[in-house]
Amino acid sequence: DAKTTQPPSMDCAEGRAANLPCNHSTISGNEYVYWYRQIHSQGPQYIIHGLKNNETNEMASLIITEDRKSSTLILPHATLRDTAVYYCIVSSTPYSGAGSYQLTFGKGTKLSVIP
């Protein structure tokens, strides 16, 4: 089962910031928070990941709360091409046996960017 909770859907106006929340209250100290997105019928696309500190790259920013129990993905200026399902994933702990290093995708948040 996925270790994260996300709203099933969100809308965002084109050009505005999209803030996608994720709860991961059972995260362990050495587990990372990953964000991927999947545009309809394509392979998932890596966006960003982090452990404790906030992270920023050319696609997005990741804000992780101090207690690490939740995070927010920020797309600063959403475009129509950002319409996709966004997955927040807690990576498995370092290898300790079968199934320990897979990415467990939940249902994600369907983000619709509206013109």
Add this chain to the structure above:
Amino acid sequence: ETGVTQTPRHLVMGMTNKKSLKCEQHLGHNAMYWYKQSAKKPLELMFVYSLEERVENNSVPSRFSPECPNSSHLFLHLHTLQPEDSALYLCASSQDVGQGSETQYFGPGTRLLVL
């Protein structure tokens, strides 16, 4: 992202056919993965290879047979499939496995329809 390629992109096969899906990664990674994504279901990990050695097999039926001849290529051989095996099959790669922080890069997927 064009670092992971998959062929064919679409495949229609009968239940008695034998076919193979091919994945190639151009990223110099050591690990490769097969995922299955059925309609309206989360991605399911099928197989993991690290340095051409299978390290994960998530109770996948024997009608799916993976092959990893080298670290850049991964195949999924299909035989006597069932209609419920119709899905999007995704290949991914990462630098390594088991470290807790491995970004996976996905291919575009093969859309399989079993008649």
